[in-house]
Amino acid sequence: MVAPIALDERAARLDEILPQYQCGRCDYVDCAHYAQALAQACAPPTSCAPGDIEVARALAQAMNVSLPENITFEPETLQCVVIDEADCVGCTRCLRACPLDALIGAAKKIHAVLPSLCSGCGLCLSVCPLDCMKLMSVGRQWTKQDADAARDRYRARLHRLMKQATRRIIKHDSERDEREKRRQAVFDALLKARARRLQWAQRKEDKKIP
């Protein structure tokens, strides 16, 4: 599970430039980790494919570095996932894979996408066991407002997942403590019973002595 990171001022400024797909195509787990690597001069400004040349230029300028000459990016258009409801079995895998909470659904229920939240990152497609998702162009641009909203949703998601994980650990620990208490109670009862048996045996022995 990805843990949320606190960015310093420089990294946060670079993160502001990124499109916030949280797709990992830069080889970092999310935009914030890429921004942190950029701030520490450990990554080039050209690794964000969805950001295209515009983001690479803005990053290079903010980092005060030059872009490599003749750098090119494959042109990409914004896409959105469409689910073939006839085939969806509600396995929830896509729901758990989506970094932007752009899918809704519940176990064994048909899932649906919220088109205005979907970046078309494709992370959900790779986990669908029935291949019932596809990407379609939406004919609009991913704006700065989309990116800011995506960052907020992603951070909220990470905090929610952290809380759920903490609750699971606490529940697991308290169940283990409960099991340990029961084991100890059984052990104490056995010890007492043994001590009583020994006492009776001793008394019997004592009575035999004239």
Ligand code: SF4
């Ligand atoms: S949007 Fe760009 S910076 Fe963010 S995770 Fe994807 S490739 Fe990396």
Ligand code: SF4
């Ligand atoms: S619904 Fe799929 S393609 Fe859209 S943002 Fe979520 S994971 Fe990415």
Ligand code: SF4
């Ligand atoms: S992963 Fe595929 S089958 Fe599973 S809920 Fe999502 S769309 Fe439906």
